[in-house]
Amino acid sequence: MALNTPRLEIRNLTRVYDGRVVVDDVSLSIQPGQVTCLLGPSGCGKSTTLRMIAGVDMQDSGQIYVDGALICDTVFRIPPERRQIGLMFQDFALFPHLSVFENVAFGLKGSREDKTARVRALLGRVGLERFENAYPHELSGGEQQRVALARALAPKPRIMLMDEPFSGLDNRLRDDIRDETLDILKQEDTAVLLVTHEPEEAMRMADEIALMRNGRIVQQGAPYNIYNAPVDKEAVGFFSDINEIRGTVQGALTDTPFGQFLAPGIADGQQVDIIIRPQHFKIDFDRNGKGPNPTVSDGTPARGIVERVRFMGSESLVEFRMDHDGSKLRVTVPNVFMPSVGTALWLTIRRDRCFLFPVT
Secondary structure, eight states, rough: OTTTTTTTEEEEEEEEEEEEEEEEEEEEEOOTTTTTEEEEETTTHHHHHHHHTSSSOOSSEEEEEEEEEEEEESSSSSSSSGGEEEEEEOOOOTTTTTTTHHHHHHHHOOHHHHHHHHHHHHHHHOGGGGGTTOOGGSSOOHHHHHHHHHHHHTTTSSSEEEEEETTTSSSSHHHHHHHHHHHHHHHHOEEEEESOOOOHHHHHOEEEEEEETTTEEEEOOOHHHHHHHHSSHHHHHHSSEEEEEEEEEEEEEEEEEEEEETTTTTOOOEEEEEEEEGEEEEEEEEEETSSOTOOSSSSOOEEEEEEEEEEEEEEEEEHHHHHHHTOOOEEEEESSSOOOOEEEEEEEEOOEEEEEEOOO
């Protein structure tokens, strides 16, 4: 195997059902020890892509490689059980009539001594040594998930495919289990492809995110880059709530209530949307109609009237009706900020956190 050869590489995978293209020319590669998240809304083709890699569904075109060797195209196909690919799903799929030990040992080859050593080593790694004789119904959801992880790792797969494996856990437990799972997979040097529709999960776990929409990968890169340099308005909105301000370009500029914005390379007369996340506003009180505090200098301020306030725990959500056109803006403020409904406040925006896209 050549240096830097991807552990998993898929090239131009396409799948068509009943005349509809479900997966459309998808390509990506994953290195050993790397976690890539295939992120997108339900029905965008994520799970179908996973099934083709696992070998339980057949692509209409494209190739799949493991460590540089072809394992599947439209003619040649290595069966699923010989691909050295582990699978983890939302329902864990544990055998209810088998003990924890027997579930993890299921499918392992070799001597009894070797299998026993491997199972006990894995149960130790997931913190379940004392549960080896227990049955799945006697375990909590988090413990069942760890058994499923141990079973998937038992045959030492080169690749782990994970389809929404944490969605059945409560939020607090989910964070701990995700972190533990990620640590173990990294230690095993396993290439991981995780399917999820939750941006927070992808940001927490992934070395790289492949954002999928309508069967295609529309953007791929490190979480920081995907979040801060989105390819289009839909990509911004998939990761967070957004506010939109529409303008028309004249002379590479567009006027807004918050001042002019540069619109380089966009023709005069073209409409654009300026996208602002709720956390990227600054707020100042209306000082007897004189406008905001002079220390607030991030562009032109615009005045809004508070229409609704909600305390969300770690932040407060404030909804404004803007004076200039009656439009609504949603603003989040860290911690407790509870202005009275009807209060006049001035808003400015962080221009370095705004995104401008032509209206299509």
